[in-house]
Amino acid sequence: MRISIEGELRDMRAVWYEDGKVRMLDQKVLPHRVEVVDLEDHHQVAESIRDMTVRGAPAIGVAAAYGMLLACNNHQDLAAAAKELKGTRPTAFDLFFAVDHMLSRIGSGADPVQAADDYANTIVDRCKRIGENGERLIKDGARIMTHCNAGALATVDHGTALAPIREAWRKGKDIFVYVSETRPRLQGMKLTAFELLNEGIPHAIIPDGSSGHFLREGVDIVIVGADRIAANGDFANKIGTYEKAVLAKELGVPFYTAAPLSTFDLSIKRGEDIPIEYRGEDEVLVVDGVRIAPKGCKALNPGFDVTPHRYLSGIITETGVLDPKDVSKSLKGVKL
Amino acid sequence: MRISIEGELRDMRAVWYEDGKVRMLDQKVLPHRVEVVDLEDHHQVAESIRDMTVRGAPAIGVAAAYGMLLACNNHQDLAAAAKELKGTRPTAFDLFFAVDHMLSRIGSGADPVQAADDYANTIVDRCKRIGENGERLIKDGARIMTHCNAGALATVDHGTALAPIREAWRKGKDIFVYVSETRPRLQGMKLTAFELLNEGIPHAIIPDGSSGHFLREGVDIVIVGADRIAANGDFANKIGTYEKAVLAKELGVPFYTAAPLSTFDLSIKRGEDIPIEYRGEDEVLVVDGVRIAPKGCKALNPGFDVTPHRYLSGIITETGVLDPKDVSKSLKGVKL
Numbered sequence: 001m002r003i004s005i006e007g008e009l010r011d012m013r014a015v016w017y018e019d020g021k022v023r024m025l026d027q028k029v030l031p032h033r034v035e036v037v038d039l040e041d042h043h044q045v046a047e048s049i050r051d052m053t054v055r056g057a058p059a060i061g062v063a064a065a066y067g068m069l070l071a072c073n074n075h076q077d078l079a080a081a082a083k084e085l086k087g088t089r090p091t092a093f094d095l096f097f098a099v100d101h102m103l104s105r106i107g108s109g110a111d112p113v114q115a116a117d118d119y120a121n122t123i124v125d126r127c128k129r130i131g132e133n134g135e136r137l138i139k140d141g142a143r144i145m146t147h148c149n150a151g152a153l154a155t156v157d158h159g160t161a162l163a164p165i166r167e168a169w170r171k172g173k174d175i176f177v178y179v180s181e182t183r184p185r186l187q188g189m190k191l192t193a194f195e196l197l198n199e200g201i202p203h204a205i206i207p208d209g210s211s212g213h214f215l216r217e218g219v220d221i222v223i224v225g226a227d228r229i230a231a232n233g234d235f236a237n238k239i240g241t242y243e244k245a246v247l248a249k250e251l252g253v254p255f256y257t258a259a260p261l262s263t264f265d266l267s268i269k270r271g272e273d274i275p276i277e278y279r280g281e282d283e284v285l286v287v288d289g290v291r292i293a294p295k296g297c298k299a300l301n302p303g304f305d306v307t308p309h310r311y312l313s314g315i316i317t318e319t320g321v322l323d324p325k326d327v328s329k330s331l332k333g334v335k336l
Numbered sequence: 337m338r339i340s341i342e343g344e345l346r347d348m349r350a351v352w353y354e355d356g357k358v359r360m361l362d363q364k365v366l367p368h369r370v371e372v373v374d375l376e377d378h379h380q381v382a383e384s385i386r387d388m389t390v391r392g393a394p395a396i397g398v399a400a401a402y403g404m405l406l407a408c409n410n411h412q413d414l415a416a417a418a419k420e421l422k423g424t425r426p427t428a429f430d431l432f433f434a435v436d437h438m439l440s441r442i443g444s445g446a447d448p449v450q451a452a453d454d455y456a457n458t459i460v461d462r463c464k465r466i467g468e469n470g471e472r473l474i475k476d477g478a479r480i481m482t483h484c485n486a487g488a489l490a491t492v493d494h495g496t497a498l499a500p501i502r503e504a505w506r507k508g509k510d511i512f513v514y515v516s517e518t519r520p521r522l523q524g525m526k527l528t529a530f531e532l533l534n535e536g537i538p539h540a541i542i543p544d545g546s547s548g549h550f551l552r553e554g555v556d557i558v559i560v561g562a563d564r565i566a567a568n569g570d571f572a573n574k575i576g577t578y579e580k581a582v583l584a585k586e587l588g589v590p591f592y593t594a595a596p597l598s599t600f601d602l603s604i605k606r607g608e609d610i611p612i613e614y615r616g617e618d619e620v621l622v623v624d625g626v627r628i629a630p631k632g633c634k635a636l637n638p639g640f641d642v643t644p645h646r647y648l649s650g651i652i653t654e655t656g657v658l659d660p661k662d663v664s665k666s667l668k669g670v671k672l
Contacts, residue, residue, distance in 0.1 A: 031630035147545075178636075181620065183519060183543040186628055189621075193633040205635040207519040207620055209483075209544035209576025213612075213641040216578070240545025242552070243579055250582050276549075284517065284543055285525075287623045292522055294367035297529040299541040300514075305549040 001152035001159075001166075003198050005034045013124070013157045015054055015062045017116060020073060022066040026053050027153060031194035042071040042081045049088040049095070056154020057227075058127075058260070061094030062120045068102035069116040078103060094262070120156060126260045127158035129318040134164025134223065134258055137314075137321070138173060142220040145178040145211065148238035149191035150225025150258065160258040161225045162195060164316065169201045177203035178214050182238060184283040184301060208240050212247045222248050223316070226259040233309030233324035234271025235259075239302050245311035257307075258316035264331065271306035279303045337488030337495075337502075338534050341370045345534075349460070349492045351390055351398045353452060356409065358402040360390050363489055367530035378407040378417045385424040385431070391523070392490020393563050394463070394596065397430030398456045404438035405452040414439060426613055429564050429601050456492060462596040463494035465654035470500025470559065470594050473650075473657070474509060478556040481514040481547065484574035485527035486561025486594065496594040497559045498531060500652065505537045513539040514555060516547050518576060520619040520637060544576050548583045558584050559652070562595035569645030569660035570607025571595075575638050581647035593643075594652035600667065607642035615639045 045067030071081035105115035150161035182188035248255035284299035312324035322330040381403030407417035441451035486497035518524035584591035620635035648660035
C-alpha cells in the first residue's frame with residue numbers, strides 16, 4: 001500500500017522484517033499520526049498483538065510469524081515463544097496457523113527468515129490475486145460502496161475488499177468509493193478512508209444509515225470483506241453488512257464479499273450457526289473518550305451480522321469469483 | 337412530556353411563550369444538561385431554528401409561530417419576518433404552514449398571542465390523538481423500533497412516533513424500544529433515549545447499522561416520524577429511515593410513519609420531487625467536538641432520505657391510520 005510518511009509517499013506493508021527487527025505501522029495512533037514501531041524480540045511482538053498495534057487476522061498472523069523469527073534469531077525456546085504468541089488473541093485462527101507454519105518449517109531445517117517471508121508473501125499474494133480477480137468486476141466510472149476496513153492495514157498489503165478497488169485505480173479506472181463509517185468503532189472512517197486518501201482514490205465517508213440512500217442514488221457495486229464464510233455461502237462480517245446486502249438486492253446493485261479461501265469454515269453449515277459476539281456497550285455510548293449518551297441509558301452492541309448467501313452476487317477469492325449458491329461445488333478439490 | 341429538571345419531575349413542553357418571551361429547551365445541550373433558553377425577537381427564533389436549539393418539524397413550526405408573535409410584539413415588518421423564518425430550514429413544511437397561519441390570523445385581526453397559542457395547542461392535541469390512534473397497533477409485550485427523535489422534543493409534546501409508544505406505556509403495556517442512534521447527529525441516542533429514560537420506558541440504543549440485525553432477530557413494529565409526505569404517500573424523514581423500511585418489508589415487520597396531517601404536502605406528487613437537504617460534512621467527521629476522521633477526508637451528509645409508500649404499512653395521523661396506497665382518497669374532505 002502507498003502511505004505518506006514524513007512527507008514522502010512510500011510503498012510499504014503493514015508489518016515487515018528489516019535489519020533484524022520486526023517493523024510495523026502503529027495502528028493505535030492511526031489515522032491521526034503515521035508511526036512505525038521497531039520490535040526486537042518476540043515478547044514485544046506478542047505485546048503489539050495484544051495491545052492492537054497490529055490488527056486484522058491476516059496481519060496478526062504475519063506479525064506472529066515474524067515474532068517466531070525473532071525468537072529463533074535470539075536463540076529463545078521456540079515452544080515457549082509459540083505458546084506466548086498463540087496466547088495473545090486466543091480466537092485468531094491465522095495466528096495459530098502462522099506460528100505452526102514457522103515451527104514446522106524451522107523444525108524441518110528451513111531458513112527462518114525465508115520461512116517468515118514466505119508466510120507473509122503468501123498472504124500478500126492471495127490479496128493481490130483477490131484484487132486482480134475482483135478488479136474485472138469494476139467498470140470504468142464505477143461508484144463503489146464498501147464497509148468497515150477490509151484493507152491493507154488488516155492484511156499486510158492490498159487488502160481483501162479494498163484490493164480490487166486499489167487494482168482498478170492503479171489500472172487507471174475512474175472510480176469513486178462510498179465508505180460507510182462503520183459505527184461503533186468507525187473503522188471505515190478511520191482506516192479505510194485513510195488508506196484511500198493515501199492512494200489518492202476519490203472517496204467520501206458516509207454515515208451508515210445513508211447507505212440505502214446512496215445505493216438508490218446510484219452505486220454500481222458493493223464490495224465488503226468477510227470474517228467467516230459458512231459451507232452454504234452465508235457469511236459473517238462487521239455489523240451493518242447485512243443491511244447493505246438486502247438494500248443492494250432490492251435495488252439491483254451487485255453485492256460481493258472478498259476474502260481468501262482460508263475464511264471458509266466448512267465445519268459451519270449455515271449462517272444461523274455462526275456465533276455472534278456481543279461487545280461492550282461503551283463502544284456505542286462513548287466516542288473517542290467522550291460520553292455521548294444520556295447517563296443511565298443502555299446499548300446493545302453486536303460486533304457482526306450474518307448475510308444469507310441469497311443476497312450475494314459472488315465471493316471474490318484468490319482462485320476466482322465463486323458462485324455463492326454453490327460454494328461446496330466451487331470449492332471441490334481446492335485445498336483450504 | 338415528563339422531564340427531570342433540577343431534580344424535579346415536571347410535565348412540560350419543548351417550546352412555549354411566557355412573560356413576553358419565547359422559551360425553549362436547548363436541544364443542543366441535551367441530554368447532558370437540561371437548559372431553557374429565552375428568546376426576545378424573531379431573529380433569535382430564526383437563529384434557534386438554524387442552529388438546531390429547536391428541531392423537529394412540528395416544534396420548528398411552533399417556534400416559528402411564536403417568532404411571528406415576537407415580530408408582532410416588537411412592531412417588525414411581518415412580511416420580512418415571515419421570509420426570514422421561512423428561510424431557516426428548507427425541508428420543514430410545518431415552518432411555512434405556521435408562518436402563513438400567523439400572517440393570516442394576524443391579518444384578520446386576531447390576537448397574536450391567542451393565534452400562536454392556538455397553533456401550539458393544535459399541534460399538541462394532534463400528537464395526543466396520534467398517540468391514541470397508534471397505541472392500538474402496539475400489542476402487549478411488543479418490541480418496537482424507532483429512529484431519530486420523533487418525540488415530544490420534536491413536536492412540543494407527546495411526539496409523533498413516540499406518542500403511541502408513550503401512550504402504550506402509560507396504559508400499562510409491557511414494551512421494549514430499540515432506539516437507532518441516528519448518525520451523524522445522534523438524535524436517537526441523545527434525545528429519544530433521553531425521553532424514554534425520563535418516562536421510564538425500557539429501551540436500548542443500537543448503532544444504525546445494526547437495525548437489520550435486530551429486525552431479523554425479532555421486532556414487532558417499526559414506528560418513525562415524517563418530515564414531509566407527498567401526495568402519493570412517499571415520505572421524507574431523517575436519513576436512515578428508508579433502509580429500515582426496506583428491511584422491515586423484507587422481513588415482514590409492520591412499518592409505520594406517524595405524523596400529523598399537516599405533514600402532507602399535496603403539491604408534491606411523488607417522493608422523487610421532495611428536495612433533499614445536504615448538511616455540512618463536519619457533522620460526520622467530528623463527534624461532540626472531537627475530529628475522528630483522517631485529515632483531508634471528505635464526507636457526504638444528506639439530512640433526509642425518501643421512503644416510497646410501498647414500504648409503508650400505514651400512516652398514523654390524528655384522524656386515524658391511513659392507507660398509504662390511497663392517500664388522496666383517505667384525505668378527501670379533510671382540511672389540511
